[in-house]
Amino acid sequence: MSTLTKQTKIGSLIDFPAKGFEAARSQAKEAFEIQGLPGTKTEEYKFTAITKKLEQQLNDVTMAEPFEVTPDMVNSNLFKGFDGDVLVFANGHFQANVSSQIEGIEISLLSNNSDTPIGKIAKPEKDVFCAINQATFTGGLFISIPKKIQLEKTILFMNFTKISAGQVIQPRIWIEAGDFAEATFIEQAINLTDVTFFVNKVVEIKGGHNTHLHYYRLQNEGSNAIEVSNIETDIQQDSTFSSVVISLSGEMVRNNLSLNLLGSNSEGNMYGLYLLNGKTHVDNHTNVDHTIPHAESNELYKGILADHSRGVFNGKIFVRQDAQKTNAFQQNNNILLSEDAVVNTKPQLEIWADDVKCSHGCTTGQLDEEALFYLQTRGIGKQQAKGLLLYAFAGEVLEHIKHEAFKTYCTQLVEDRLGAKL
């Protein structure tokens, strides 16, 4: 057991009295005791000293309470062109009164669905923050999309944060989608305070056969956010799941994303773009588990790092012995704009089947000087030429956002960042 457990501020959270899900909570506490908080020698957190960061930045650690969100706050924060449904959270707590009523699907508090098998997809044994969330979350959300329901409108999770220093927000969402269900989710965070806070989020997604889900995340809540998220999904036969994560700011962000390909002819896609400046630290840990034959996974993460920023990419691909005819592709490319920016990238492929197509590659370099000169000799100013080249690099990830208005919004944010000083 790690020495860093309950003695730490963040570790003391584990005793927070949360109601319901007794069995799952005690299982999570046990998982917490066994794992302890990650220290400098914990392999999975080797490059992301999250425990140290939390101890330094958080004073009195308490659980953040919900607050009132007005319809005006919701409307004024919708990005241009969004015409879907909005589910509002205040410090991680679902706010039904300002959320859309969505016909044909079930949305309620997790506590009202006490037989939900939480922790069966995002297992507390795999990540200690996942365990902390499971042991102590309150105000989680349950979403169930019945079979054959294809949601035409996108669901936007709008997460408002308003807290005093040191508070912890622990959102938890369970999504289940029946056979042939289709849906698109977008996560957006709006931070109303200027003190450091910690978000420890878990999202579990259970798909049926032939379900098709898109999950988009925009991480842009400013330099006060310390965040760990665990998002995990089970992907069944003939189903697809696609994730795009755009990370633009944060103090320290760790995204654990895991796809379990459990049925043949299934497909999992993971795309990510991180544009980092200042001292922002973003760590994407992805995991795809090919358990059956004839499934495909695609992964592309790209990063542009300026100033003293730090990026981490760790991509695990596990191809089990039965998973013949697997296609698995992974790519991570980085551009460093400053001598002080650092990126650690680690592909981790474990392949037990013998008839598979797997490829991976990672590159880290500077902006292409020859391309820059070429553009300049055509009369394009140096700053704009840099912006053009960086945008071209980033655009490959943005192309995977299939929601037009959200893509336009993200494109604008990225262009603004790259056009001026990154």
Add this chain to the structure above:
Amino acid sequence: MLSIKNLHASIEGTPILRGINLEIKAGEVHAIMGPNGSGKSTLASVLAGREEYEVTDGEVIFNGKDLLEYSPEDRAREGVFLAFQYPVEIPGVSSTNFLRTAVNQVREYRGLDPLDAVKFLTLMKEKMKLVEIDQKLLSRSLNEGFSGGEKKRNEIFQMAMLEPKLSILDETDSGLDIDALKIVSNGVNQLKSKDNATIVVTHYQRLLDYIVPDYVHVLYKGRIVKSGTKELALELEEKGYDWIKEAVDSEATV
């Protein structure tokens, strides 16, 4: 138009250009020839403003302005155009968007209104005919997956769009088959006027059958060692560079 005096340039401390003198007037075509490693491409690069080269002595006056004081983009806006020996592939940047940005930045510098989408496309269609470049090519990423000939044609197409006063063609002929060479040369010739000038940098005389120079200069060891008319190019074609090398080298030992 262009006056180069005693130009010295080096890369990482190694001198490449050792005193170039060259006068070019509007309406003229100058060919710069010479054996490999003589400094031809360096001269082209220094004029365009490539940063790796350090100018250690001399001056370059372009239309009364000290060209060496300008950034690469401002040189382009002042009217200098370099057709690259190896045009750069830039994935993700569409040829059309790139050109529109370039044309409008150059126009802005020259105090002209930007071209709107319609006017830009009209101009593009007109100039495309000059080098017989396919629209499909321009809807792709800049130079990405283009054949050698397509890249060179794209260079001349960009030149046509930007309407430079001084065009420098760096080995534009290398690697081209005769059909492509004719198309490229034809484009260059149509763009020639009494108000602009062209520097053709080449190793081979062949290109000069199609782009006929007013003057031919031979560059060797970073200096112009011989100048003449187009007949000099034919003489070089026939006799090679050795007789010039020998003449220069024996002079140096005296």
